[in-house]
Amino acid sequence: MFKKILIANRGEIALRVIRTCKEMGIKTVAVYSTADAESLHVRFADEAVCIGPPPSNQSYLDIKKIVSAAEITNADAIHPGYGFLSENAEFSRVCEEYNIKFIGASSEMINRMGDKATAKETMKKAGVPTIPGSEGLLESVAQGKEIAKQIKYPVIIKATAGGGGRGMRIIKDESGFQKAWDDARTESKAAFGNDGMYLEKFVEEPRHVEIQIIGDSNGKACHLSERDCSVQRRHQKLTEETPCPASVMTQELREKMGAAAIAGAEAIKYEGAGTVEFLLDKHGEFFFMEMNTRIQVEHPITEEVTDFDLIKEQIKVAAGIPISGKNYFPQLHAIECRINAEDPTKDFRPSPGKITNLHLPGGHGVRVDSHVYAGYTIPPNYDSMIAKLIISAQSREEALVRMKRALEEFVIEGVKTTIPFHIKLMEDEIFKSGQFTTAFMESFDTSDL
Missing domain, CATH: 3.40.50.20 (Rossmann fold)
Known part of the structure; x- marks a missing residue:
């Protein structure tokens, strides 16, 4: 060790x-x-x-x-x-x-999974479901149009070196292809120094569901089930939960997704903690999106429903200790709200500054991961997340009620935060129903917070 x-x-x-x-x-x-x-x-x-x-x-x-x-x-x-x-x-x-x-992952593994086109081809060979699309990078607009005709619109073009939604455009019909192609390539070149593009079938009414995996130095992997990360703004997650509340999510589908994630991880002999990201459609079909070769912000909700320290396992695996090989499934329901120093009434504008007063919520099933304290000055130089509020309970209904109570108890003064947004989210009927998609935030009103 x-x-x-x-x-x-x-x-x-x-x-x-x-x-x-x-x-x-x-x-x-x-x-x-x-x-x-x-x-x-x-x-x-x-x-x-x-x-x-x-x-x-x-x-x-x-x-x-x-x-x-x-x-x-x-x-x-x-x-x-x-x-x-x-x-x-x-x-x-x-x-x-x-x-x-x-x-963490080796340099070779990061390179293989960091390039989206290479990652998709690798997973496809391992038998992981992938979205129909181009075989590798597109060579021209004409080639893109031909593929789009075969797999049928809508399609989406993505930058191979992309991230955070940059270098990505949805195309609904052939007439919009050229402009989307030009805009995406220009954006990708400016952001990543690479204008390579690939094309996929656009999955309608998708949910973003990721499988947490751990792989050891012997090439063995296990999973810790799924997390739903569909509530996003500009491709940045706002809240996550496990298990996925979608009506199509069954134990059979959960096991199928977990098995696919393990197949992909073991095919590349992945070592360390990582997530295999999927798009899940309304029919219960899922498709590989990308792999993150690191621990995720939202890892605590998995820890809470499986009683498993993911950081400890990362360290043990890195030290050469083999994993047990056991797969883990949620025993509770957990939700995480990212508390950011942002003003949700002003398009989530960052709000750095000094925290003058702080009270953290408590009680059964309440966890707060944070580095801030009363008197702490939030610098303007970094990501605006200042805390993660994690709630666990016997059911989703109980978790929602507990989360709302904890949010109302969470006091941060001196700066604007996303706490009012999350309180409203917990009261939203669509969110409470669990039947939302990655487009949820497009119609969510934050002007009255």
Whole structure:
């Protein structure tokens, strides 16, 4: 087992990793920018190293500084958390080169799964259901139109190096193909330096359902069932839950999706925690979308319904300990609300600043993962998520009631937050019914919060 782990991240995920390390008897090293000098992950780590000024590219994204911090503190492993360098193949490769264990996917695996066209082809060969579309990248508009004619409109073109919804366009008929092609390529080139595009059948009324998997160094994988992440704004998740409340989700379908995720993971000998992302349609058909080669923001809801520490398992797998091979299914219902320092009445505009008063909710089945405290100043340089409120209960109905109660008890003063949005969400009849899609937020009104 590792003696000392450096956490190459900040905020609540850094604190989350530190907590598990302490329980495992592993020393921890925090890295921080000058903007995060007063953050709790710095306070609770055994050691802390300042790695630069607030801009991410001069601190949390600077591979040389992070590896240097690991070397001077004699850390034998690095946990990247999520975001920042967690899916950076070069970072994983450099860690390998310096004999520091990267607690995550190998550089080869990140490259294979990071390119969406390659990932789709890999999963298709493993027998994982994939959306009909182009075989690899499109060579021309004419080729795209021909494929669209075969699989029938609507279709969607996507940037192979895309993410966060950029480089993506839905095309309803042939007349709109050329403009969508030009716009998507221009956007992708500007954002990622790559204008490679591929085409897929557009899945109507889709839900975003992901399967949590863990793979070990022996090529064995298991799953911890699904999470529904369909409530999104601009492809950014707002709330997640498990099990998926869709009427088409049965235990048989759950097992089928889990088996597909394992087949994909084992086909590439995946090591570490990851998620296989699917689109689930209204008929109960599911299609591979992408694979995330890291721990997810929403991992706590899986932990709550399976009584399983995913961070601990990540560390154990990285240390060469094999997994049990057992698959886990939800025993409870859990919902997570991401509490962001944003003003939902003004198009979710970021609201950095000083928290003047803070009261965290409590009670049975209530968990709060956060790094903030009264007097803490939220810097404007990073993601605006400041807390995750996780609720577990015997049923979805009980979880919704408990979540609303906990949200009303959650007090954050000094900055605007998304708490009022989440309270309204818990009262929304469509959301309460569980029969929503990824288009849910397009018609959700936040002007009256």
